Amino acid sequence: MSRQRQELISELASDLTPVTHGGHTGGKTMLWLLLAVVAGFGLMRSVAPFRPGSLMQLADYPQYALETLLGASAIGVLAFCAFRLCIPQAAPLARRVVPALALLGAWLAMQVLALAMPAVPPSMLGDRHHCYLEIIVYALPSLALGLWWARRLWPLYPALTGALIGLTAGAVPALAMSFACMYMPGHNLAFHLLPGLSVGALGALIGARMLAR
Amino acid sequence: MSDTERYDRFEADERRWSALMASAHGGDQTSYHTLLDELAVVIERYIRVRFGTLDTLEDCVQECLLTIHKARHTYDTARQFRPWLFTLVRHRVIDVLRQQRSELRLEQADEEAAPGDPDAILHQLDGIRVLQNLSPDHREAVALTKYVGMTTAEAATWLGINETAVKARLRRGLLAIRKQMETEEYWA
Incomplete structure (x- = not known):
């Protein structure tokens, strides 16, 4: 072994500091999700009231409940997947990412299905004027916090990790908006989901620069 | 060494490294020093087997x-x-x-120097494991562009095919290498 390498090893060993939470991302992910939900739902509620009776519709319309359940599941799995990607591991990338993207795809498919078969009778009740802007604005704090936390770990796929964090951050207010704003399937897709998913693209762009080492 | 002995040694290394890293997480410098000493040898072997004897092997080990x-x-x-x-x-x-490849390209552009003899370099690449499982077409495309340092246009001229075909072979070859390495590490 070269002398230079020996010196490096000695230097690294003397630079050693204790590690408190080695490789665990579960707690951090839960906390981030909680903050994202509080920011998304809380800020939205503080700006204007939610659509009257929207929560009761979950019990009355099974398709609406299923749509919401899929959305919530997609958000949870995306978040866990995003932070797991920040830990080096050998499992094939596709195996780690596909379940999360499949759930997101299923949620989108339900929204597309609603164009032909609305989950709830469409109405203008609860109309919010800048719902698409609200979604993007409420997603930004979660996106920033998520990327900052991811940077403290060791993401090996910066753009993909950024995209998943962005998708989660954008999906939370998009889901919240389905309770807050009017229910019209086309409006949901164009003004709630599309802005939410566009935060994923923003996350990928920022992640590619911010998370690269 | 029999398969059983090899497996036992593999398991013993795994447990020892995990325990040493756990101690290092607690701040134990001696365990950490021992761990890095052992890993340096393993990393050097890993790079040699998979990527061949690189000029920059020592740099790679230290970076790792x-x-x-x-x-x-x-x-x-x-x-x-x-x-x-x-x-x-x-x-x-x-x-x-x-x-290093991009730095080399910059230097070559400065000096207007041509890449080395591809035949000789391809011959040196024969023992490299990541290239062994590729089809001959894919291996040539990967070796010429990633090891010899040719552009896809130069590789196309050298192989006597069009550039689009080189790009397609290169893409498939790299995909095959990535899958191969992911599988190896998953089962490691």
């Missing part, structure tokens, strides 16, 4: 040790050590090679 040091907080002691280690090493070596 630095990466392990910086990323040590991401190791979960309840999980296997090897997949974590080799994923870090593979990504770091590829980064170092990419960086």
Whole structure:
């Protein structure tokens, strides 16, 4: 072994500091999700009231409940997947990412299905004027916090990790908006989901620069 | 050495490295020093087997040790050590090679020097494991562009095919290498 390498090893060993939470991302992910939900739902509620009776519709319309359940599941799995990607591991990338993207795809498919078969009778009740802007604005704090936390770990796929964090951050207010704003399937897709998913693209762009080492 | 002995040694290394890293997480410098000493040898062998004898082997090993040091907080002691280690090493070596290749290209552009004799270099690449499982077409495309340092246009001229075909072979070859390495590490 070269002398230079020996010196490096000695230097690294003397630079050693204790590690408190080695490789665990579960707690951090839960906390981030909680903050994202509080920011998304809380800020939205503080700006204007939610659509009257929207929560009761979950019990009355099974398709609406299923749509919401899929959305919530997609958000949870995306978040866990995003932070797991920040830990080096050998499992094939596709195996780690596909379940999360499949759930997101299923949620989108339900929204597309609603164009032909609305989950709830469409109405203008609860109309919010800048719902698409609200979604993007409420997603930004979660996106920033998520990327900052991811940077403290060791993401090996910066753009993909950024995209998943962005998708989660954008999906939370998009889901919240389905309770807050009017229910019209086309409006949901164009003004709630599309802005939410566009935060994923923003996350990928920022992640590619911010998370690269 | 029999298969059983080899397996026992593999398991013993795995447990020892995991325990040493757990001690290092607690701040034990002696354990950490021992761990890095052992890993340096393993990393050197890993790079030699998979990427061949690189001019920059020592740089690669030292870069990997630095990466392990910086990323040590991401190791979960309840999980296997090897997949974590080799994923870090593979990504770091590829980064170092990419960086050096772009530096080399800049130098070549400055000096207007042509790349070395591709035949001789291809001959030297024969023993490299990542290239062995590729089809001859894919191996040529990967070796000429990634090891010899040719552009896809230069490789196309040298192989006597069009550039689109070189790009397609290169893409498929790299995909096959990536899958091969992911599978190896997953089962490591």
